[in-house]
Amino acid sequence: ADVSVEVATVDHTLQKVRRKYHHTRHCRKRRSPKKRFEELWSGLWTYPYLVVVVVTAVVFAVVVTVWALLWVFTCRESNNGVYFAGMIRVANEEFIPEYRHADSTEFLSLAKKIELVLSNVYKGSSVAKLYKQAVISDLSNNNLGGVLVHFWMVFEVPQLKSPAVREEWVGAILRDSVLTSLQNRTSVGYLLDLPVDIESILINAAQRSDYTSTSSGSECLDKPYAPLPGTSVPLELDPPGGGVSCHIKLTSAPGSVVRLTISSFLIQPSDCVGDALTVYDSLLPMSARTLRAWSGTCSMSDLLSTNALCKCSFSGADDVCVSACSSHVETQEGAGYTGHIYSPFHPSLLPTKCICTWLFGTPSPSLGVSLKFHNYVLRPKDPNAHCTHGWWKVNDHMFCGSYVGYSTVFRISHPSPEVEFRCSSRQAQMPFQAAYGSYNLSQPCDQGHFLCSTGFCVERHQRCDGLDDCQDESDEHFCCTASCGGPSPPHPLYVCDGHSDCSNGRDELNCTQGTLRWDCVGTCILKKNARCDGVPDCQDRSDEEDCGCGLPSPVRKVGSFSNLDRIVGGSNSLEGEWPWQVGLLFSGNLYCGASVLSADWLISAAHCFSKERLADPRSWRAHLGMLTRGEARHVAEIQHVVVHEFYDASTFDYDVALLRLRRPWPASLAPLVQPVCLPTPSFTPGPLRPCWVTGWGYRSEGGSKGGSKVLPAVLQKAQVSLLSPSECKKRFHPVTARMLCAGVPSGAQDACNGDSGGPLACQASAGGRWFLMGIVSWGSGCGRPRLPGVYTRVSKLTSWIHQHIT
Template sequence: MNSARYEYDGLNGRHGQIDFSSRKERTSSKKKVGIVIGVLMGILILAAIAAFLIWLFVFKDADSGSTVSKQLSASTQVFSGHMKLVDVPYNKKLEDTKSKEFRALADNLGAILEENYKKDPLLAKYHTTSVISAFSEGVIAYYWSQFNIPVEDLEIMPEFSEERLLETLESGIEDQRKTADLKTIRFSEVTASITDPRMARNPRGAKECFFRLEATETSQTFSSPGYPKAYPSRSRCQWQIRASEDKAILVTFPVFNIEDDCSDDFVSIYDSLSPDDSQAITEKCGLRPPSNPLEVSSSGNIMLINLITDGFVQKPGFMANYRAIPKSKVQSCGGDLTEREGVFTSPLHPSFYPPTVDCKWTIKVPAGKLVRVKFNIFRMKEPGVDIRVCHKDYVEVMGTKYCGELSTLSITSDSNVLKVKFHSDESYTDKGFSAKYSAYDPADPCPNMFACASGICISKDLQCDGWNDCGDMSDERKCKCETDQFSCGNGLCKPKLWVCDRVNDCGDGSDEKQCNCENNEWRCGDGVCMPQEVVCDSKQDCEDGSDEASCETSPGICSDFSFKCENNDCVNKVNAECDRVNDCSDNSDEKGCACGRRPYKMNRIVGGQNADLGEWPWQVSLHFLTNGHACGASIISERWLLSASHCFITSSPLNYVASNWQTYSGMQDQYKEDDSVQHRKLKRIISHPDYNQMTFDYDIALLELSQPLEFTNTIQPICLPSSSHVFPAGTPCWVTGWGALREGGQKAQLLQKASVKIINDTVCNVVTEGQVTSRMLCSGFLAGGVDACQGDSGGPLVCFEESGGRWFQAGIVSWGEGCARRNKPGVYSRVTKLREWIKKETGV
């Protein structure tokens, strides 16, 4: 498998509408009068109904609250932050919430907060409690304050703001400065941030899920309650971690399995001892693979970790290791780089970089050379940040700031010196970056290759081939179109094969302009033009039925695009199955949808080829006798795998003997079989009866396992599409396997992945010189460079459906001319055309 490329919206509002209609007006004058009287009577009736509703909802039971009000609920507002105290000596006993020193100072500060709130009538009216939750060196006190707003006063909610609270507390600081009362505790600094009430914990409460931990240089462990079985419902837990003043804290989560919905269950981590959003390091949920653990650090010697869960789904939770590290380790970065090439990273990479860090690297190469920097990993995502501005965490190079998650980033200097700045603010951190720099000759920046404007070097064969290989289109500009290319209106050159393929390849639509029907016509899937009136008229006018596809008004029409329900009804909706909408009256379109999910949350690695553990949990490795990996397969159920017939129907009859094959599910490394890998023998092999060894038509095989698989985080079934499922041309999909990394090369040790595109059937037929049948599809890049290769046979081609959040198998690796050759895409068995046979043989 060759180099992979990476290409990567809100809620839909539905509004009800009531239409009032009247009968057609009669010519009789008597009837006109009747209509007028009827309208007046209608108005009177509507007025009576309105009066009744007003009485019912507004005046009835006014003393106990209206019906509308009863449907609302009181609101709890919590603000948290810290206060820096003046002239208060720090006592180690303040760290113990049970000590008398803690109680005395906490009670005193709680009373001061209450007195300050009394200065604001609104805050005073609704303030219920204030709690001091911790102290740290400085002396800094961490607090939260709660305000309860009853139902009848909810209209004043907008007046409760961080600004109002801060103004009140800051005015208290100013009043203190005017008094000379030495007995009053004074504070010089105060913060306030609106906080999720579920994170307001009182460490002095007897029944609180609250823990105090002391970090040392020796690694220690803590876990969520109930681990490893399941955390309790409605958990509200908090861990305060401290270290000595010259240390920072590093926390690693080797196991992290929280429900995959951060609005319900989540872990939030703070660079503070208060759940102050302005000091948040990160908030995470879901399941993380062991190969990509969550690892965070503090900027100082304190950290707060919260676990919040709801009352529904319970997961195992987490196990965490924590230790103290030198503060200098999180604060020292940057420097002078003078070698001809090298690597530099964000602090602590691949762990999350710490908050409040600034770094500066000065890269200097020999005179006459320029500097090229390529970021292999770049992830600096933060809630609410406009990546066009990058006003929080960023990398700055040559006056431009970069943030967010970037799939490609390559920068070239204009001299032999390049300065790179990195900045992280007080809140929210991420994995950061890893970058490689090198010196190059500006006269020949890419020896024997094409130099992109971004500094990337690509093969000269990729220049002016119609594909944006550079990422900035610099390889497709100033091109002279060849005889086999189409000249786009915007100056780009595209293969003539792409003209009129119903895909806007040029970007300006010029390759499709002369192909469309007239404005008042509809173009069928086969290109035939029909009058516009045929669309959704409950009649199949186009031969392929495309005129009735996605027509809610055509329930009785069944075509190639229709989803067939179990009760034989037809749903005219593209890709209706497993989209989380019940379209069939018997709900059969949403049955059997426990598939196509990846339990582990994956990070996208720029330019990455090696698949991460659990990234493709349906991938199977097939070993023949003692020869090791021979073919791929995919999991479609506990007992059945899907593969290609040509792996088994060969010149040797031994290949069709089931006992000669071993299957390995959940495998990533061919040379490492750990406990997560499940080994099964084959019980039988079912090759399609119409398989043709010469043409590879019907190249599909079903494999029954001797024992069922146990689905785990790394072993899951892929979804099989219905026969009506559509994978449009241009759809980005993924092919995986342990096949050769290049034509004629050795098989891969680690599971490989490559992003490819579905190629238009017409184009596919032309480039394969008419060798494809309706049971085949092409995928890849006509420019070459990305393809399945030897050893990938039988493996899956999978595509992601956003509507249902699931992966579907579009194809099975079948055949191709060489590997990744220009105009020679990979050919796959088309699963949709073979779906009924799969169901007939397996019941899946």
């Protein structure tokens, strides 16, 4: 009974407020000014006026905030720090011991002078507005005199202008400043008033982390010094965790070089793929001065610096050594190999700068000099190519050296030749050695022997016996006849291949007693392609072990076949038809192919990872069980990339790489993900057995079809035929024993750009397992008539593969 209800509208409330305000203003005319102000203030904070004030304040705050954001993100460019590591040689300054200490008065005085010169140069250049500062990191002695200066340069570059500051242009500013003052063919000019050796100027782009971690205040920095040549300085370093980079700056007395001997090195396997040890021929982490870089465990080797300095860093890479060597060598007649010559500082790694000269002499003008190399070969120099693994001059004839997986013999048809060797690589290379002796100029091989391309002499009965006696198969070239008549047996290429090449069937008789094909433990069997053929031929069944591979189970077809689906004669694959096929994506883009070898390992082509930016496993992703691009059954991260140590980027020899997955792919993905079988060294598919190349590469040469670049969405397949080594060599030069050719005469079926690293799979027998015969490597265009594709020959590299994956 005491409750009353009033329904009020906004209009009703406002009318009451207006009446109250009107009554206050007009009825109380004799109030004091102070009283009127108080009443007015209380009136303003009544409900409607409070709303107006709050809304106005909010609108004002929003306007101010929006304006500030527009100024930051639109009107004002955000600046990024860009860092460069540099090195120059000041020619007129004598090195004193105080320069080794960055806090000494002498160091600070010279450093301030050089920093001022560098600043004046860049403040007067086209990048003056972007230049921030130069910081001298180290002063060191060198074997050319003067003082070697190691410095940092920092630029503040707006994001929109970041491409305008590159190491080539930053270095060109210094070189141009010195170039104008060069006189009388000397390499020393003036950087303003500072005499600088123009050949010593080197600028490399760097990371901010390199700049901060190598500063004098770094928590993990050491600077040992060897005061006398031959002094041994022990190094023991246990770097802390948490992503800290440790650096050791090694220096030694003038006139010497630093030899770094690694006796123990271990990085525990983990997800930290960035863990690495890098050695530089500099006191700063400069990529162009990389001596060696390791991740995980490594083979122990000695490293040598160019000067009396060297830097070890736990995250980077670097370059090499200067030395000279010469000797006079006398050979003996009829005594075989009587001595050895060695690479500079052997057995240390080969430096980048070195010169060696050997003067040979034989006891008779009818004798020449024979050099037997281990894992090294000399070939005539191509006038248009650069020698990347050693430059040789033999009596005014030029040769290039390269590393191979076998021994070679190099013969010099002169009784007293002069042999000069120069280092020519940007990175430290493996050492070499050669045994020397004399040979008869008129008859290099004894009677009844065959001269191999490797320089070896093998007995004539070993020619065309199906075995690689020359180590480069030169004894097996041009043997493509079945030899069905006469006393000689048929060539092993035709024996027991399931096809009768002889009219009397001679090549298919006694197929378990032909050429040696498989080694059991403790015994041998004579059977072709006994590996994983489903028949246990060895008593211990070793020929059928680890054979869970190469048996695909296609389940469905995607789309319909048409000319638009073709990639150089290919067609759409079925799901599960090629379960070992892998797509490799670099920074999100499909770049190469690969094949599954096991739950942990993939195999691909070395040239996919040859450049420095491509060698970082963190930028790669492996797409397994993928039929249509972007629809992988499993995406795996790469933990480690192993490129064959003999890979030659100029010839694509040893074009093979292994990729270790960070985690095994799930077994539940079978049969859509499955390994391909590895062939034995003697594996030979029958001539009627199909071989197929697969990939997502371009459909035609140049990657264009109808004027536009289009990659197929569905995995493509194309059937090709293997060519004999002799036919392959007729098409291309040079073709090595680690290469094979496959295609069709018309060129209608072929691999192309984007298929690199992918598989060439062949069946050993009808309904049998599929073996990885080749890896897409190189070719002359795509789909050209009479120009087949060239593949890495896997059967020649199986031992190297097993060394890593087992």
